[in-house]
Amino acid sequence: MNAALPEEIFSFCPRCGQHTFAPRRPGLLVCSSCALHFHVNAAAAVAAVIFNRHGQLLLLERLHEPARGLLDLPGGFVDHMETAEEALRREVMEETGLTLARVAFLCSFPNRYDYRGIRYHTLDLFFTCTPQEGSVPHPADETAAVTWRALDTLRPAELAFESVRRVITFLNA
Ligand SMILES: [Zn+2]
Incomplete structure (x- = not known):
């Protein structure tokens, strides 16, 4: 539908x-x-690009629609009167339990987000993030599984959204 x-x-x-x-x-x-x-403006959304010491990217398997079961970056929508950096730290904590030490803007891509029969347009802001020393990710409320993947093993069909496919291409370039 x-x-x-x-x-x-x-x-x-x-x-x-x-x-x-x-x-x-x-x-x-x-x-x-x-x-x-x-x-009806595009909604601001944020996502975290976090690599481990082996150069693998942190991804989450989505527990809920849209794109249930597919891989996504940690992140979410920016609340009213919140900065992108505040939203990023809040969402990453909620979804993975990680506390971020440093965040730096990387790039942005537009996206479409279908939810309960309505198509929302978003502008997804991607940040390169460094977690606090000793901070280990674990799946939280909205997440089925936390996984580390080398970029060259990711197939487009595994990825939840067009904007995530585009940032993976951006990181591979
Ligand atoms: Zn009227």
């Missing part, structure tokens, strides 16, 4: 209630009755 864009499922204006709410362009809905402009 294809997920629908928010622009495709909203047709009644949430302010005036008229059946006059329509997309003007991707990411913008406008009501022709009361002139409400409503933006």
Whole structure:
């Protein structure tokens, strides 16, 4: 089943209630009755690139949809009024128990994230991260398994999202 864009499922204006709410362009809905402009912006998300001393990359097997069972980097959505670095440290702690010592911005790729029938657009921000000395990852609440993989063993079909495939290609270049 294809997920629908928010622009495709909203047709009644949430302010005036008229059946006059329509997309003007991707990411913008406008009501022709009361002139409400409503933006559906890309959500910011963060992900951690963490290598061990053998040059293997830390990956998580996703426990939940979307992309259940596929491999993903630790990370998640940035909350309102949170910095990307704060979101990164929070999500990595929640998902792996790792405390990050250093984080440095690496690159960004756009992504599509289908959840309960809705397609969200995200901008995924990737950071190279160094865990605190002696900090060992273990699967936490949202994770099925923690695994270390050499980049050249990863097949695109194993990876959860297009943005993760693109960052693996970026790291291999
Ligand atoms: Zn309206």
